[in-house]
Amino acid sequence: xxxxxxxxxxxxxxxxxxxxxxxxxxxxxxxxxxxxxxxxxxxxxxxxxxxxxxxxxxxxxxxxxxxxxxxxxxxxxxxxxxxxxxxxxxxxxxxxxxxxxxxxxxxxxxxxxxxxxxxxxxxxxxxxxxxxxxxxxxxxxxxxxxxxxxxxxxxxxxxxxxxxxxxxxxxxxxxxxxxxxxxxxxxxxxxxxxxxxxxxxxxxxxxxxxxxxxxxxxxxxxxxxxxxxxxxxxxxxxxxxxxxxxxxxxxxxxxxxxxxxxxxxxxxxxxxxxxxxxxxxxxxxxxxxxxxxxxxxxxxxxxxxxxxxxxxxxxxxxxxxxxxxxxxxxxxxxxxxxxxxxxxxxxxxxxx
Amino acid sequence: xxxxxxxxxxxxxxxxxxxxxxxxxxxxxxxxxxxxxxxxxxxxxxxxxxxxxxxxxxxxxxxxxxxxxxxxxxxxxxxxxxxxxxxxxxxxxxxxxxxxxxxxxxxxxxxxxxxxxxxxxxxxxxxxxxxxxxxxxxxxxxxxxxxxxxxxxxxxxxxxxxxxxxxxxxxxxxxxxxxxxxxxxxxxxxxxxxxxxxxxxxxxxxxxxxxxxxxxxxxxxxxxxxxxxxxxxxxxxxxxxxxxxxxxxxxxxxxxxxxxxxxxxxxxxxxxxxxxxxxxxxxxxxxxxxxxxxxxxxxx
Numbered sequence: 001x002x003x004x005x006x007x008x009x010x011x012x013x014x015x016x017x018x019x020x021x022x023x024x025x026x027x028x029x030x031x032x033x034x035x036x037x038x039x040x041x042x043x044x045x046x047x048x049x050x051x052x053x054x055x056x057x058x059x060x061x062x063x064x065x066x067x068x069x070x071x072x073x074x075x076x077x078x079x080x081x082x083x084x085x086x087x088x089x090x091x092x093x094x095x096x097x098x099x100x101x102x103x104x105x106x107x108x109x110x111x112x113x114x115x116x117x118x119x120x121x122x123x124x125x126x127x128x129x130x131x132x133x134x135x136x137x138x139x140x141x142x143x144x145x146x147x148x149x150x151x152x153x154x155x156x157x158x159x160x161x162x163x164x165x166x167x168x169x170x171x172x173x174x175x176x177x178x179x180x181x182x183x184x185x186x187x188x189x190x191x192x193x194x195x196x197x198x199x200x201x202x203x204x205x206x207x208x209x210x211x212x213x214x215x216x217x218x219x220x221x222x223x224x225x226x227x228x229x230x231x232x233x234x235x236x237x238x239x240x241x242x243x244x245x246x247x248x249x250x251x252x253x254x255x256x257x258x259x260x261x262x263x264x265x266x267x268x269x270x271x272x273x274x275x276x277x278x279x280x281x282x283x284x285x286x287x288x289x290x291x292x293x294x295x296x297x298x299x300x301x302x303x304x305x306x307x308x309x310x311x312x313x314x315x316x317x318x319x320x321x322x323x324x325x326x327x328x329x330x331x332x333x334x335x336x337x338x339x340x341x342x343x344x345x346x347x348x349x350x351x352x
Numbered sequence: 353x354x355x356x357x358x359x360x361x362x363x364x365x366x367x368x369x370x371x372x373x374x375x376x377x378x379x380x381x382x383x384x385x386x387x388x389x390x391x392x393x394x395x396x397x398x399x400x401x402x403x404x405x406x407x408x409x410x411x412x413x414x415x416x417x418x419x420x421x422x423x424x425x426x427x428x429x430x431x432x433x434x435x436x437x438x439x440x441x442x443x444x445x446x447x448x449x450x451x452x453x454x455x456x457x458x459x460x461x462x463x464x465x466x467x468x469x470x471x472x473x474x475x476x477x478x479x480x481x482x483x484x485x486x487x488x489x490x491x492x493x494x495x496x497x498x499x500x501x502x503x504x505x506x507x508x509x510x511x512x513x514x515x516x517x518x519x520x521x522x523x524x525x526x527x528x529x530x531x532x533x534x535x536x537x538x539x540x541x542x543x544x545x546x547x548x549x550x551x552x553x554x555x556x557x558x559x560x561x562x563x564x565x566x567x568x569x570x571x572x573x574x575x576x577x578x579x580x581x582x583x584x585x586x587x588x589x590x591x592x593x594x595x596x597x598x599x600x601x602x603x604x605x606x607x608x609x610x611x612x613x614x615x616x617x618x619x620x621x622x623x624x625x626x627x628x629x630x631x632x633x634x635x636x637x638x639x640x641x642x643x644x645x646x647x648x649x650x651x652x
Contacts, residue, residue: 120545121546137553180549
């Protein structure tokens with residue numbers, strides 16, 4: 001870009017907590033959807049997200065993985081305050097929305113890129129107008145917002161002169177997703193939630209967009225929450241990973257620890273289900289059988305016990321809590337990982 | 353899998369398809385409709401009728417109110433009276449052209465009014481949803497439950513005869529229909545990701561409705577409203593026919609059809625002329641709205 005005057009960006013939400021303060025803390029996040037049955041049917045609920053807790057440190061990339069319907073996208077929408085949550089706290093840099101942080105400020109501090117690159121752009125607006133919309137909402141003048149939009153188009157690797165005045169249907173999926181990223185960045189967020197942002201792209205474009213995300217993270221000092229079902233992609237981009245099953249977190253920890261020594265049988269099954277490029281290590285048996293149970297009235301106790309090869313009677317009784325596996329923040333919610341839980345494969349009680 | 357070999361931004365250069373000239377959505381629609389022969393023919397016919405109605409006093413026509421007992425119900429093609437005369441000996445050509453002024457107004461004005469009211473109600477009901485949606489839509493359904501002809505007659509009858517009252521009556525008839533269309537289109541658009549993204553950027557409901565909803569629903573509602581113009585003209589003609597709209601001796605197509613009814617055995621061709629005008633305008637509006645619909649479906 002060869003502009004003479006500097007491009008103004010919106011002032012990011014102030015860093016109040018310092019480096020030690022996690023950018024995002026989520027405690028007991030819960031969302032249940034009521035299901036309308038027949039007239040006399042009992043009221044039932046889908047437990048889309050059930051008591052999910054985690055935190056995201058500043059500058060970190062946290063991946064969330066899980067099968068379709070495990071509550072990943074619902075979590076994203078809850079974090080964005082796009083739907084009301086039933087319970088739990090969402091703390092952004094030590095501030096709670098509604099108390100020390102207004103919803104409007106949160107919207108600037110946290111942005112989201114959606115999976116469907118076409119549906120997430122208004123077909124009647126040009127790309128420039130779509131990107132400039134957010135800054136204008138936050139009080140930027142039209143001209144400045146458009147200049148910012150063009151600047152950001154350059155940042156995401158699209159030549160502004162060629163793309164600014166185009167409509168979404170005139171460009172390819174990968175280009176549209178770049179536009180969506182630019183739109184998210186237009187509000188100078190510190191946290192960007194990427195909800196399956198690269199899943200719909202073909203492999204080579206996906207790789208380009210992932211590299212772009214890595215570059216942007218460095219340039220703007222971003223923190224990512226990366227939601228995907230693609231384990232390879234999550235491993236590539238994430239520092240830490242969160243494994244979700246039927247609305248619950250079953251395992252979380254640094255990505256290498258989780259990959260090398262998965263603590264939960266579900267994580268093990270997920271990793272085993274990844275196709276290997278080595279023909280000698282081809283997957284002969286399905287690592288996990290059946291579909292996930294209906295999230296309406298999920299199984300009692302550990303929700304995975306219906307499909308778990310190691311399930312024992314105690315698994316159906318009560319939900320295991322996330323328990324630390326090592327000192328690096330690797331946790332799993334499985335009785336086999338809890339010392340003295342009563343499960344035959346559980347490690348012995350430590351006396352220390 | 354630690355490094356992906358593809359460069360990040362170097363691929364930007366190969367995206368550089370030739371820069372297209374910035375062309376707005378409506379400009380593209382306009383260009384497409386100009387190429388549609390049927391729509392253009394209809395547009396020309398409508399334009400002729402409109403222009404002649406507006407310029408009626410300056411076209412050198414006979415006085416549309418001046419009758420003569422000795423030259424009643426002349427046939428089409430009589431010298432001096434190219435379209436014959438009506439049952440009171442008034443020049444049909446003049447009355448048809450002057451009649452267009454009133455007929456077009458009571459055909460189009462209610463639709464425009466209903467378009468504004470119905471679109472606002474429908475978008476609000478569709479976007480806000482919940483209890484407000486129920487309140488608006490169930491109220492609208494009450495009106496929708498009546499056949500439109502019956503409703504128009506009932507409201508006109510209650511308000512009393514007159515042009516203004518029939519415009520009001522017709523507006524009330526069309527508001528529910530347009531509201532329903534607007535609401536259903538809006539609910540379709542509301543759940544799309546770009547509306548979510550707009551909410552996520554902190555925009556208020558009014559801004560979202562104006563910037564993101566309106567532009568995406570207006571087209572569909574507009575096409576539907578255009579098709580209502582013909583219905584409105586026919587209903588207006590019906591009201592006048594029943595004596596609830598225009599009063600004689602005012603020239604208006606529906607009223608003329610009514611009064612010429614008695615002459616249908618004597619001079620059927622002349623008696624059918626006002627009906628032919630209503631038919632022509634209605635069908636032109638219908639075909640034009642069809643053309644508009646396909647011109648606005650721009651993705652192909």
